[in-house]
Amino acid sequence: MILLPCPWCGDRSVSEFRYVSEVVPRPDPGTATPQQWRDYLYLRGNRRGWVTERWYHRAGCRQYFSIDRDTITDQTRAREPAR
Amino acid sequence: MSRAARPGGAAKYSAFSLVKHGLLGQGWSPAWRRHALADSYDVVIVGAGVHGLAAAYYLAENHGITNVAVLDKGYMGGGGSGRNTAILRSNYLTPDGVRFYDRSMELYRDLAADLNFNVMFARRGHLTLAHNDGSLRTMRWRAEVNKLQGVDSEVIGPAQIKRLVPYMNVSDDARYPVLGALYHPPGGIIRHDAVVWGYARGADARGVHIHQETEVVGVDVAHGKVRGVRTSRGRIASPVVLNCTAGWSTLICDMAGVRVPVQTFPLQAAVTEPVRPFLGAVVVSGSLHVYVSQTDRGELVFGASVDPFPSYSVRGSLDFIEGLAGHVLELMPSLAKLRLLRQWAGLCDMTPDFSPIMGLTPVEGFLVDIGWGTYGFKAGPVSGEAMAQCIAAGKPPPIIEAFDLARFHDGRQLGEKGAASVGH
Numbered sequence: 001m002i003l004l005p006c007p008w009c010g011d012r013s014v015s016e017f018r019y020v021s022e023v024v025p026r027p028d029p030g031t032a033t034p035q036q037w038r039d040y041l042y043l044r045g046n047r048r049g050w051v052t053e054r055w056y057h058r059a060g061c062r063q064y065f066s067i068d069r070d071t072i073t074d075q076t077r078a079r080e081p082a083r
Numbered sequence: 084m085s086r087a088a089r090p091g092g093a094a095k096y097s098a099f100s101l102v103k104h105g106l107l108g109q110g111w112s113p114a115w116r117r118h119a120l121a122d123s124y125d126v127v128i129v130g131a132g133v134h135g136l137a138a139a140y141y142l143a144e145n146h147g148i149t150n151v152a153v154l155d156k157g158y159m160g161g162g163g164s165g166r167n168t169a170i171l172r173s174n175y176l177t178p179d180g181v182r183f184y185d186r187s188m189e190l191y192r193d194l195a196a197d198l199n200f201n202v203m204f205a206r207r208g209h210l211t212l213a214h215n216d217g218s219l220r221t222m223r224w225r226a227e228v229n230k231l232q233g234v235d236s237e238v239i240g241p242a243q244i245k246r247l248v249p250y251m252n253v254s255d256d257a258r259y260p261v262l263g264a265l266y267h268p269p270g271g272i273i274r275h276d277a278v279v280w281g282y283a284r285g286a287d288a289r290g291v292h293i294h295q296e297t298e299v300v301g302v303d304v305a306h307g308k309v310r311g312v313r314t315s316r317g318r319i320a321s322p323v324v325l326n327c328t329a330g331w332s333t334l335i336c337d338m339a340g341v342r343v344p345v346q347t348f349p350l351q352a353a354v355t356e357p358v359r360p361f362l363g364a365v366v367v368s369g370s371l372h373v374y375v376s377q378t379d380r381g382e383l384v385f386g387a388s389v390d391p392f393p394s395y396s397v398r399g400s401l402d403f404i405e406g407l408a409g410h411v412l413e414l415m416p417s418l419a420k421l422r423l424l425r426q427w428a429g430l431c432d433m434t435p436d437f438s439p440i441m442g443l444t445p446v447e448g449f450l451v452d453i454g455w456g457t458y459g460f461k462a463g464p465v466s467g468e469a470m471a472q473c474i475a476a477g478k479p480p481p482i483i484e485a486f487d488l489a490r491f492h493d494g495r496q497l498g499e500k501g502a503a504s505v506g507h
Contacts, residue, residue, distance in 0.1 A: 001400075001401070001402075014392070015402050018391070019391055019392035019393075034494065035492050038491055038492060038494065039342075039492075041435070042344035042435045042491050043342050043343075043344050044344070044345075044346050045333075046333040046345060046346050046347055046393065048331075048334060048347075048395045071347075071393060071394050071395050071396070072395050072396065073396065074394055074396050
């Protein structure tokens with residue numbers, strides 16, 4: 001099974017979490033053009049390999065955090081130190 | 084031209100030849116040829132699945148464009164075309180969507196005759212169950228839109244559902260009782276591999292080169308125009324490159340410098356041991372996140388929704404099977420003793436509005452037929468026909484204008500989430 005390294009709870013099964021998104025820079029909604037905003041909403045890297053992404057521990061501590069995941073093998077690597 | 088007069092149109096697979104070759108065990112002629120990779124082609128299609136091969140076939144058949152290469156990094160039909168649950172239907176939500184998928188159904192109806200290849204299209208009827216009032220209202224909406232487009236769909240009640248599917252639990256004490264369904268009689272199932280092979284054989288007979296085990300590793304672009312592709316077997320010059328690689332489509336688009344709003348998610352499926360025929364219709368339940376049909380061999384094929392996170396892995400998971408089994412037994416409790424034979428996954432290129440991306444891109448000569456997500460197989464013929472038209476004319480035909488890449492910049496999305504998939 002796929003284990004995610006939650007900084008608060010340790011390694012837990014992926015089914016306890018909700019995938020949020022690849023980490024992408026968010027433009028300022030006050031000054032972004034509609035095109036820039038739509039690019040932020042819809043364009044993603046979709047990389048085949050290691051990706052940095054946000055997850056939410058919905059069935060546990062309910063915190064958001066970032067990890068690295070290899071989208072070919074679903075191996076995961078912690079980015080944030082354990083709390 | 085009459086069917087017999089067209090190249091490759093003469094009946095090759097007669098009953099007599101099948102019996103003769105079957106008994107002799109030899110003498111089969113190859114359905115398609117192997118070629119050396121040429122230095123250049125008029126059109127290069129990346130991806131030898133149903134979309135890529137259909138496009139090649141219609142380029143040759145409808146437009147006389149035969150100097151075409153179809154490249155695949157693996158064996159033909161090894162991606163989504165070989166992994167789907169083979170369901171055909173046109174009961175979509177938007178008028179554009181309905182027209183589009185119904186043109187595909189029209190082509191599928193005559194496909195076996197046109198390709199002289201048995202694709203085994205069984206029009207068994209298709210049921211999309213509604214388990215709450217909101218769902219039933221949507222089914223009614225879809226039925227009305229379908230009827231306006233001349234597509235046979237209607238809303239039916241639990242008694243009629245029970246007559247069509249005797250093993251279904253339509254009682255009130257189910258966790259999610261069945262309130263009704265969208266019944267689409269022209270829907271059914273087909274042998275997906277046969278469609279790929281039929282198109283491959285037809286394209287090959289018309290002069291198209293199919294290159295399997297030939298991976299595209301780069302797309303050459305100069306001054307905003309495509310010059311060709313670099314492959315594992317050498318370089319090919321071409322003014323037109325069509326990307327039909329589904330789950331891998333962003334990799335190819337990245338090579339051309341084109342950004343597309345696509346994310347790759349695995350879609351799992353599973354199949355049981357063969358049992359005697361008992362399920363005629365295809366049954367889909369959005370609320371229960373499951374759909375099921377019975378193949379000609381008697382196996383039950385199950386599908387559900389995509390995995391909840393993007394990945395390029397095609398493994399099955401225990402999570403999926405546990406959830407799927409629970410939901411299937413909700414629908415048909417008497418299936419509890421059936422044994423699951425195997426599970427697998429394919430890669431789905433998901434777009435924000437659950438509609439495909441077809442046509443031109445900012446790079447001249449680089450075209451896409453992607454974003455097909457979990458609903459690509461049923462659209463193979465019409466997509467191939469439309470992309471062939473797009474390449475021949477240099478601009479997209481009206482039937483696919485609404486699927487352009489620019490719609491995400493302009494805010495003109497075509498929302499088909501409800502009708503495209505189950506349980507998202």
